[in-house]
Amino acid sequence: MIKSILFSLLFVSGLNAFNIEIVNTTVQNGKTTLVEFEKEKNIAFIELSLDDKKYKIFNHPTNDKKMYALLPISYYAKPRDINVTLTYRENGTPAVKTLLFNIEDGNYEKETLKVDNAKVDLNAKDKKRAALETKETLKIYNTINKKSYIKSEFIFPMSSKITSAFGRARVYNETLKGYHSGTDFRAKVKTPIKASNDGVVVLAKDRFYSGGSIILDHGQGIYTCYFHMSQMNVKAGEKIKKAQIIGLSGKSGRVTGPHLHFSARVNGVQVDPMQLISLMNTKLLK
Numbered sequence: 001m002i003k004s005i006l007f008s009l010l011f012v013s014g015l016n017a018f019n020i021e022i023v024n025t026t027v028q029n030g031k032t033t034l035v036e037f038e039k040e041k042n043i044a045f046i047e048l049s050l051d052d053k054k055y056k057i058f059n060h061p062t063n064d065k066k067m068y069a070l071l072p073i074s075y076y077a078k079p080r081d082i083n084v085t086l087t088y089r090e091n092g093t094p095a096v097k098t099l100l101f102n103i104e105d106g107n108y109e110k111e112t113l114k115v116d117n118a119k120v121d122l123n124a125k126d127k128k129r130a131a132l133e134t135k136e137t138l139k140i141y142n143t144i145n146k147k148s149y150i151k152s153e154f155i156f157p158m159s160s161k162i163t164s165a166f167g168r169a170r171v172y173n174e175t176l177k178g179y180h181s182g183t184d185f186r187a188k189v190k191t192p193i194k195a196s197n198d199g200v201v202v203l204a205k206d207r208f209y210s211g212g213s214i215i216l217d218h219g220q221g222i223y224t225c226y227f228h229m230s231q232m233n234v235k236a237g238e239k240i241k242k243a244q245i246i247g248l249s250g251k252s253g254r255v256t257g258p259h260l261h262f263s264a265r266v267n268g269v270q271v272d273p274m275q276l277i278s279l280m281n282t283k284l285l286k
């Protein structure tokens, strides 16, 4: 969970000073941290960059005096100290500052699953289908919409028990096949699924691995995903309100039984959706 330490930094450069707040400088792999900026007349905040990835600094969705950037850390990132570069313009002149962070090992558990071999050893046709579907969703996740649709806190898509947490290393039929990329909610077939926040449907279709799948764009690089559905009530392009019933849970795609797989992406990076919601609700949208 998020430690409640808030790092506040005051930068004085030239005649101007600005304030930034970092929710947590220590972040586990697969989690997200947040940097907030107070708007200043002569400063134009642009982006944070880490390695070769850039994270835009956006207008705060509900506070017009602030800006913010989410910094998602990949599940595959190794523990290390990292330098994040803040790029901004001061009276029109480009400038940079270095922010220090530290990636900590999330120490995720391992789980072993037995699934139908037909879904593990794919035939050529299924392999091609799955690859095309992955390409399609990566294009969606890497599309960063500057506008935010968010007006209030996120909610969980349902209130049932969590049966599998984000990040567990997954071993299918004795072969390591990545990690659990979302949070599983216990859900018998046809349990209503709520939209976690306001947004736009960017995908609503049946997919090989994830079955009946809906992806919502909440704007500013934040996406939530709802998989293995038995019924989808919405279509791509539709605007969605928080808590709207977007469909019913099921057991479609590669599953061992009925449940809702709920996941999230931030600036293209897959992150723990529950930690993201907690971070957004308790820090950004408080």
Ligand SMILES: [Zn+2]
Pocket: 164, 180, 181, 182, 183, 184, 260, 261, 262
């Ligand atoms: Zn899952």
